[in-house]
Amino acid sequence: MRFTTLGTGTISLSPGRSCAGYVLESPGVRLLIDCGSGITRRLAELAIDWQTITHVALSHFHIDHHGDLPTLVFAWKYGFLPPRNAPVEIIGPPGTQALLERLSAAYGEWLLVPGFPLSVREVTPADVVELPGHLKLRVHPVPHTPESVAYSFERVGRRIVYTGDTGPSDALAAWAHGCDLLVCECSLPREMGIAEHLTPEQCGELAAAAAPKHLALTHFYPPVENVDIRSIVGVRYAGPVTLAVDGWHFDFEDE
Numbered sequence: 001m002r003f004t005t006l007g008t009g010t011i012s013l014s015p016g017r018s019c020a021g022y023v024l025e026s027p028g029v030r031l032l033i034d035c036g037s038g039i040t041r042r043l044a045e046l047a048i049d050w051q052t053i054t055h056v057a058l059s060h061f062h063i064d065h066h067g068d069l070p071t072l073v074f075a076w077k078y079g080f081l082p083p084r085n086a087p088v089e090i091i092g093p094p095g096t097q098a099l100l101e102r103l104s105a106a107y108g109e110w111l112l113v114p115g116f117p118l119s120v121r122e123v124t125p126a127d128v129v130e131l132p133g134h135l136k137l138r139v140h141p142v143p144h145t146p147e148s149v150a151y152s153f154e155r156v157g158r159r160i161v162y163t164g165d166t167g168p169s170d171a172l173a174a175w176a177h178g179c180d181l182l183v184c185e186c187s188l189p190r191e192m193g194i195a196e197h198l199t200p201e202q203c204g205e206l207a208a209a210a211a212p213k214h215l216a217l218t219h220f221y222p223p224v225e226n227v228d229i230r231s232i233v234g235v236r237y238a239g240p241v242t243l244a245v246d247g248w249h250f251d252f253e254d255e
């Protein structure tokens with residue numbers, strides 16, 4: 001299993017960070033998680049086999065998390081020959097189908113009927129989605145927008161949790177507890193903190209409670225990069241911390 005950070009930025013446009021996007025590659029699965037603006041470019045740049053992405057999972061409906069999705073579907077339709085015929089599944093919280101229908105109304109029918117099987121699966125916290133290769137996907141609600149979820153990906157005893165965009169949540173910390181890799185948003189410095197995002201202090205508290213084996217921080221608005229994120233987090237969480245950049249990856253040895 002390999003988890004790659006494609007986009008570690010936000011809607012505050014940055015020369016070095018694309019909007020949100022990640023890819024999880026495991027046997028039989030190439031899963032894109034969020035697809036903000038700039039992610040199609042990063043897929044090509046990092047030589048990710050974008051033509052064979054099998055699933056896309058959306059954490060919520062802010063455009064910095066899905067702005068490049070229509071571009072990607074159009075690329076699957078017209079971007080290579082012979083055209084794609086393999087199916088793709090788009091996973092997201094309830095409302096994902098309606099979002100795609102609205103986008104399709106704007107862009108054209110091809111978005112939902114691209115010429116290869118495209119299905120939408122809306123997931124709730126009660127669901128355990130079984131993906132190929134014994135990969136299990138689960139979601140947990142997070143305080144950001146009404147539909148926002150965090151994702152858990154589990155395979156052969158290894159577990160990755162991606163918070164998506166979130167504010168502080170004890171329930172999220174408990175749900176993520178003991179995971180191998182916690183990919184956690186770190187949006188704003190303390191003086192700019194809001195209920196819908198995390199500060200480095202709150203990332204440290206979340207990690208202290210969740211006790212992941214490795215913490216990777218992402219989704220940095222430029223002002224948070226002016227503070228010493230690593231020291232602030234380190235006061236609360238003693239484990240290994242990565243301040244992710246676009247193109248960072250984390251490998252799990254397959255048992």
Ligand SMILES: [Zn+2]
Nearest residue numbers: 010062064165
């Ligand atoms: Zn965001």
Ligand SMILES: [Zn+2]
Nearest residue numbers: 060062144165
């Ligand atoms: Zn958001």
